[in-house]
Each structure stands twice: as structure tokens, then as C-alpha cells.
Amino acid sequence: MTNLETRHCVPCSGAATPLGDEEISMHRATVPGWDVVELDGVKRLKKAFAFAGFTEAMEFALKVGRLAEAEGHHPAILVEWGRATVSWWTHAIGGLHLNDFIMAAKTDRL
Numbered sequence: 001m002t003n004l005e006t007r008h009c010v011p012c013s014g015a016a017t018p019l020g021d022e023e024i025s026m027h028r029a030t031v032p033g034w035d036v037v038e039l040d041g042v043k044r045l046k047k048a049f050a051f052a053g054f055t056e057a058m059e060f061a062l063k064v065g066r067l068a069e070a071e072g073h074h075p076a077i078l079v080e081w082g083r084a085t086v087s088w089w090t091h092a093i094g095g096l097h098l099n100d101f102i103m104a105a106k107t108d109r110l
Contacts, residue, residue, distance in 0.1 A: 003105070004030055004031070004101055004102045004104075004105035004106075005102070005105040005106050005108070005109050007102045008102070010098075010099065012090055012092050016092070016093050016097060017093065018043065018094065018095025018096055018097065019096045019097060019098070024036060024043070024096055027098065027101040028045075028101075030101065030105065031045070031101055031108065033047055034046065034047045034104050037087075041094075042089055042094050042095055043089065043095050043096050044087045044089035044096070044100075045088045045089065045096065045100050045101070045104050046085065046086070046087045046088075047085070047086055047104070047107070048083050049083065049084050049085070050083055051084065053081060053082055054079070054080075054081045054082070056082075057079050057082060057083055057084040058079050058084075060084045061077045063110045064077055064107055065077070067103070067106055068103070071099075071106070073088075073090075073099050073100075073103055075103065075107075086104075086107055088100040088101075088104055
């Protein structure tokens with residue numbers, strides 16, 4: 001498998017289907033530390049990043065935001081004192097797509 005962090009997101013329409021459990025398991029091995037969670041019936045990738053304080057967490061969130069804009073794929077980001085939690089999923093299909101794993105890998109590189 002190629003390095004996900006070197007790939008780019010491809011536009012995804014509602015006609016695409018979410019990844020199945022086997023595909024999720026395969027791709028998850030390439031993004032250690034990311035959990036697959038289900039919220040409101042939608043599978044998502046989620047990871048909390050630790051920082052020394054609020055400012056550092058906010059700076060990281062801004063980097064994730066710039067990355068998201070560049071790739072045209074946007075996460076949910078929760079910023080707290082000393083932590084930023086990032087969740088990736090594909091809204092158009094209500095689940096996980098390869099794009100989410102690409103973005104998780106890119107987020108880890110920040």
C-alpha cells in the first residue's frame with residue numbers, strides 16, 4: 001500500500017459507499033492511534049493530540065484547518081486546554097472513505 005500521507009483526497013459524492021469493516025481494518029493499520037468510533041450511527045476516525053497548553057492546541061487546530069481547506073475535506077475539531085481532538089468522516093456518505101484515512105495520515109504528519 002502506498003503512503004497515505006502522500007495521496008490527495010478525491011471528490012466524493014453521495015453515490016459512493018462507506019468502507020466496510022474489512023477495508024476499515026486494513027486502512028486503520030496504516031494510521032496507528034486513530035480509533036474508529038460510531039456516533040449517531042456514523043463511523044468516524046478520532047484521535048486526541050496532547051499539547052502543553054491551550055495556545056499550542058489551537059495552533060495545531062489551525063494547521064489541521066489549513067490542511068482541510070487545501071484538500072477540500074473537513075473534520076470536526078474540539079480544542080481544549082492541552083488537547084485537540086480531530087474526527088474525520090465523509091459527510092456525503094455517512095461513514096468512512098479512503099479520504100478519511102488519507103487525512104488522518106496527513107494530520108499525524110503535522
